[in-house]
Amino acid sequence: MFQNIGEMVLLAWRTLLALPLTWRQRQKVFDQFFEIGNASLLMVCVLSFFIGGVLALQTGPVLVESGLASTVGGLVGISMAKELAPVMMAILIAGRVGSAMTAEIGSMQVYQEIDALRTMNINPIHYLVLPRMVAIALALPMLVLFAILVGWLGGALVSFANERIYIPIAVFFANLRSVVELDDVANGVFKSFCFALIVGVVSCHQGLVTIGGPRGIGRSVTKAVVNSIVLIVIFDYILTNVLMVFNS
Amino acid sequence: MSAGANHQGGVAVEVRGLRKSFGRHEVLKGIDFLVEPGEVFVIMGPSGSGKSVLLKHIVGLERPDEGEILISGEPIHAPEVMARYRMALVFQSGALLNSLTVGENVGLYLSEHRLKPPAEISRIVSEKLEVVGLKGTERKMPNELSGGMKKRVAIARALVIEPHLILYDEPTSELDPLSAVVIGEEILKLKERIHVTSLVVSHDRDLAFGVADRIAVIDDGRILAVGTPDEVRQRPEPIIRKFLTADFNPNHKTRL
Numbered sequence: 001m002f003q004n005i006g007e008m009v010l011l012a013w014r015t016l017l018a019l020p021l022t023w024r025q026r027q028k029v030f031d032q033f034f035e036i037g038n039a040s041l042l043m044v045c046v047l048s049f050f051i052g053g054v055l056a057l058q059t060g061p062v063l064v065e066s067g068l069a070s071t072v073g074g075l076v077g078i079s080m081a082k083e084l085a086p087v088m089m090a091i092l093i094a095g096r097v098g099s100a101m102t103a104e105i106g107s108m109q110v111y112q113e114i115d116a117l118r119t120m121n122i123n124p125i126h127y128l129v130l131p132r133m134v135a136i137a138l139a140l141p142m143l144v145l146f147a148i149l150v151g152w153l154g155g156a157l158v159s160f161a162n163e164r165i166y167i168p169i170a171v172f173f174a175n176l177r178s179v180v181e182l183d184d185v186a187n188g189v190f191k192s193f194c195f196a197l198i199v200g201v202v203s204c205h206q207g208l209v210t211i212g213g214p215r216g217i218g219r220s221v222t223k224a225v226v227n228s229i230v231l232i233v234i235f236d237y238i239l240t241n242v243l244m245v246f247n248s
Numbered sequence: 249m250s251a252g253a254n255h256q257g258g259v260a261v262e263v264r265g266l267r268k269s270f271g272r273h274e275v276l277k278g279i280d281f282l283v284e285p286g287e288v289f290v291i292m293g294p295s296g297s298g299k300s301v302l303l304k305h306i307v308g309l310e311r312p313d314e315g316e317i318l319i320s321g322e323p324i325h326a327p328e329v330m331a332r333y334r335m336a337l338v339f340q341s342g343a344l345l346n347s348l349t350v351g352e353n354v355g356l357y358l359s360e361h362r363l364k365p366p367a368e369i370s371r372i373v374s375e376k377l378e379v380v381g382l383k384g385t386e387r388k389m390p391n392e393l394s395g396g397m398k399k400r401v402a403i404a405r406a407l408v409i410e411p412h413l414i415l416y417d418e419p420t421s422e423l424d425p426l427s428a429v430v431i432g433e434e435i436l437k438l439k440e441r442i443h444v445t446s447l448v449v450s451h452d453r454d455l456a457f458g459v460a461d462r463i464a465v466i467d468d469g470r471i472l473a474v475g476t477p478d479e480v481r482q483r484p485e486p487i488i489r490k491f492l493t494a495d496f497n498p499n500h501k502t503r504l
Contacts, residue, residue, distance in 0.1 A: 024362075108345070116343035119307050119336065120357045120409065127360065 008205045011129065012197070018123075018130045025131045032135030036097050040143060043092055048147035051084050052076055052154030060158070060165035072165065073172040074179030076155030081184045082191075085147040087236050090195035093140055094228035098203035101132055102224040105207025106217040114208070124208070133200040140196035141189045148185060152176060187243050194239055195232050202228045258285045258445025259333050259412040261306060265315035268301060275301045277469035279315070283462075288439055288446045290456040293466035294491060299449040300340070302466070303415050306447065307337045319413070333413065336406030340418040342398035344390040344405070350377070351386030354404045376404040379441075380434055396427030403434055407442075414438065416448040420455050428455060435459050453492060457481075465491065 022029060060072050105128055108114050114124050152173075159167040167175075206224035210216050266279040275298045283289040291299050304310040306317055308324055317324040319333050344353045352359075354376055355369040364372065370386075377383055380400040390398060399419060406414050416435065420428035432455050438444055450456055456463055457477045464474045465488050473483045481492065 104347075111346075112339050112341055112343040113345050115304075115309055116337070116339060116345070118309060120360070120405075121330070122356070122360045 004205070007209070008201050011125070011205050011208070012201045014125050015129050015133050015201075018126050019134075021126055021130060022134050025126065025134075028127075028131035029134045029138075032131050033139050036093070036135055036139040037143070039100070040093060040096050040139075041146075043096060044089060044143050044147050045150050047088060047092060048080070048085060048151040049154035051088060052080055052151030052156075053158040055079055055084070055151075056155040056158040056165065057162060060162060060167070064165055064167075069165075069167055070171075070175050071179075072159055072167055073156070073175030076159075076172075077152055077176035077180040078184055080151035080155070081148050081180055081188045083188070083236075083240075085144050085151055086188045086191040086195060087232060089144045089147050090140065090192060090199060090232045091229055093136070093143070093196070094199045094203075094225055094232065097136065098199040098228050099221045099225050101136075101200070101203040102207040102210075102221045103217055105129075105204055106210030106220045109208060109210045110213060110217060129200075129204045129208075132204060133197070136200045137193060137196045140199070141192045144189055144192035145185070148188060183247060187247070190243070191236065191239050194235060198231045198235060199228045202231065257412075257443035258287070259320045260285050260318075261289075261413060261445065261447065262318040262321075263302075263306070263315070264318070266302070266305060266312050266317065267314040268298075268305065268310065268312050275469050276305075276312070279466070279469070279471055281464050281471055281474055283445060283447055285320075285445055286439065286443045287461045288435060288448065288459050290448045290450060290460035290463045291466055292450055292453070292456045292463055292491075294451055297466045298469040299451075299466055300417055303337065303417050303447070303449050306413075307335055307415055309337075334409050334411045335413045335415065336409045336411040338399065338402045338406050338414065338416045338419060340421055342390070342395075342402040344398055344401055346390050348390075349386065350382070350388045350390065350393070350401050353390065353401060354386075354408055356405065357409050372408060373404075376407045377401070379407060379437075380404045381430070394427075396423050396430065399423070399427075399431055400434065403431075403438075407438070410442075411444055413445045413447065416446065416450070418450055418452075419448060420450060420452045428452065429458075431455075432459050467491070 055076050056072060059075055063069060063072050063075070117124050117127055156169045156172040159165045159172050160169050203224045206220040210220040261283040263279050263281050266276050267274070268276040279302060291302065293299055301310065305312055306324070308330060311325070319329055322329045345356070348356065351370070351373050355373040358364045358369045358372065373386060374383065377385060380403050382397060382400055382404065393401065419431045419435070423431065435446055435448065436459055439446055448455070448459065460477055462474060462476055463480045465472045465480060467487055472485060472488055473480055480488070
């Protein structure tokens with residue numbers, strides 16, 4: 001485990017050092033960015049809409065019955081912005097994009113394509129890892145921003161449509177605006193940036209250390225997704241604490 | 249770097265006391281040999297004898313536990329040596345990047361290192377593909393090619409580097425006899441055209457005796473014999489005789 005952590009830190013550091021080469025690799029960054037968006041946008045919409053909706057559905061009736069109907073918008077707004085959108089979208093991306101990254105790099109490792117790159121003096125970190133890391137670090141915060149908005153919309157529509165809650169959409173958003181500040185959204189977006197780095201590093205690392213044939217690739221993909229999710233949850237706690245200190 | 253087909257000749261490769269273990273399994277047990285510039289040197293031996301591991305050391309993909317590899321007298325792991333001498337490895341599988349077209353694979357070295365403008369890269373790619381008899385395949389994907397074609401694309405990709413040393417890992421494995429002959433002829437043509445040093449690892453006796461200036465026979469991580477094809481044929485060691493004369497036995501008595 002400690003060897004893996006060390007290797008991942010080293011990979012992250014080497015990718016960081018390679019950042020000045022991003023412009024040279026812009027086409028690959030764009031391709032990856034497009035692929036991430038293409039693979040996830042619809043899922044992000046569906047997932048975040050229903051997360052916002054179910055959040056309103058679970059809390060709305062209780063709050064309304066307690067005379068706290070005006071807090072539903074704020075609760076959904078802040079939960080989506082600070083916690084649910086960043087964490088759920090990061091998990092979604094780990095499963096949808098991180099797994100694909102591991103599978104592709106792992107397959108290249110197993111079938112000696114990465115060795116071929118090395119013999120051509122092409123650094124696999126520059127060629128494979130850097131574009132993926134930059135693309136995911138740009139794409140996930142954008143997807144999370146989008147997910148927050150769609151989640152709010154989902155919460156608002158459910159709050160309006162459910163007869164036990166029945167809060168007009170304008171009232172829902174007025175309440176949301178009075179509670180949610182730009183800092184809250186920024187917190188969520190910052191968290192998602194950190195999660196993107198975690199998913200990118202874990203997925204690329206697992207791909208690069210893949211051994212064996214198709215079974216080895218499958219094993220690496222599973223490890224990448226599981227490790228990403230565990231690290232997302234752990235870092236969510238750490239980041240929440242750190243951001244609380246900064247925001248206080 | 250010149251893009252022309254002809255350039256300076258090959259380099260000398262000297263392997264001294266090379267040892268390598270993976271865990272408790274010692275794969276290379278002290279390998280010594282010298283390859284002269286421009287020579288076609290074939291390392292021949294049965295599967296699992298350490299040939300491919302040896303090749304990976306020479307191209308710098310593995311580091312030895314003991315011993316050293318010298319390219320024209322200089323240690324291979326010195327950064328300036330890797331920068332000064334270009335080497336290309338033609339992998340057993342071809343190791344083409346499956347997400348790229350044939351043309352992109354062949355031109356990858358030039359495009360990634362930004363050595364030529366795109367139009368010039370296209371011209372060089374066409375020229376190298378023509379050399380290996382695959383003109384017009386630039387837009388194909390690797391999965392549209394046969395095994396032999398993949399290996400020839402891999403050779404074209406190696407040629408683009410304008411290498412001083414080309415290493416071939418089992419270039420005729422998984423090929424039909426005709427394709428194997430074509431690959432062997434490509435190796436010889438390259439020697440004549442660009443005087444590159446060629447190091448071929450193979451268990452294909454026909455290829456070895458067909459293309460080699462000299463042959464080293466390796467078994468169980470040790471070099472058993474080095475010499476010209478005729479000299480190797482005359483070697484009396486039973487293990488070499490067995491390897492060189494093994495043939496299909498209807499009585500099923502052949503033992504590895």
